[in-house]
Amino acid sequence: xxxxxxxxxxxxxxxxxxxxxxxxxxxxxxxxxxxxxxxxxxxxxxxxxxxxxxxxxxxxxxxxxxxxxxxxxxxxxxxxxxxxxxxxxxxxxxxxxxxxxxxxxxxxxxxxxxxxxxxxxxxxxxxxxxxxxxxxxxxxxxxxxxxxxxxxxxxxxxxxxxxxxxxxxxxxxxxxxxxxxxxxxxxxxxxxxxxxxxxxx
Numbered sequence: 001x002x003x004x005x006x007x008x009x010x011x012x013x014x015x016x017x018x019x020x021x022x023x024x025x026x027x028x029x030x031x032x033x034x035x036x037x038x039x040x041x042x043x044x045x046x047x048x049x050x051x052x053x054x055x056x057x058x059x060x061x062x063x064x065x066x067x068x069x070x071x072x073x074x075x076x077x078x079x080x081x082x083x084x085x086x087x088x089x090x091x092x093x094x095x096x097x098x099x100x101x102x103x104x105x106x107x108x109x110x111x112x113x114x115x116x117x118x119x120x121x122x123x124x125x126x127x128x129x130x131x132x133x134x135x136x137x138x139x140x141x142x143x144x145x146x147x148x149x150x151x152x153x154x155x156x157x158x159x160x161x162x163x164x165x166x167x168x169x170x171x172x173x174x175x176x177x178x179x180x181x182x183x184x185x186x187x188x189x190x191x192x193x194x195x196x197x198x199x200x201x
Contacts, residue, residue, distance in 0.1 A: 022201070025104060025197065025199075027197065028195060030193040031069075034195055036192065050135045054090040057076065063080060063081070064082040064190050068112075072190050072192035083186050084187070086179065089181040091176065093135035097170055098172075100168065100170070101167065103168070104199055105164060105165075106199045108162055108199070110161075110193070110194075111194040112158045112191070113190065113191045115187060115189035116151060117152065117179065121178075122179035122184045122188070125175075126145065126174070127173075128163060128166070128172070146161050150189065173196070
C-alpha cells in the first residue's frame with residue numbers, strides 16, 4: 001500500500017468512534033511501564049536511555065511531581081533539579097521496541113507531558129522508527145517524527161497521536177529532548193502516563 005493511501009486510511013480512522021472498535025491490545029500500560037512505576041530507572045521500566053555524555057539528560061524518579069503515581073521521566077542538567085542548561089546544546093533519548101499485532105490497524109499513543117524550552121529549538125519530539133535505527137546521544141533523528149514538537153507548556157497536559165500502517169511489524173518508539181545553546185525557559189520536558197493501544201477497526 002502506498003504512503004498516500006496509508007495516510008488517507010489513517011485520517012479516515014480518526015472519524016471512527018470508539019464504540020466501533022473491535023479487539024484491542026495494550027502495548028504500553030500507563031499504570032506500569034508507561035508510568036515509570038515499575039522501578040527507579042529506565043531499564044526497570046523496559047526502556048533504554050541514550051544520554052551519553054550530554055549535559056541535559058533523561059532521568060526517572062521524583063525530580064518533578066508526576067502527572068500521577070510516584071515517578072515520571074524528566075530532563076535535568078544534574079539529576080536532581082528540574083532544570084536544564086540552556087547554554088550547552090544537547091540531544092538525548094529514551095526508547096523501547098513495540099510489536100504491533102497483525103490485523104490491528106489503528107494504534108493510539110497517549111501521554112501526559114509538560115515543559116517550556118524555547119520556540120522552534122528547545123523541545124521534546126516523538127518518533128516511530130525501524131528497529132534498525134539506534135538513537136545516539138548528541139544526534140537528532142531526521143525521520144520518523146510523529147506528532148508535533150512539544151514545548152511552551154509549563155503545566156501537565158495530555159497529547160494523543162494516532163498511528164496507522166504498522167500492524168504486524170515491530171517499531172522503535174523514541175522520545176527525544178533537543179535543545180540548542182542559546183537561551184530558553186525553564187523547565188525542560190517531563191513525561192508520564194505513556195499509553196499505547198492497538199485496535200481492530
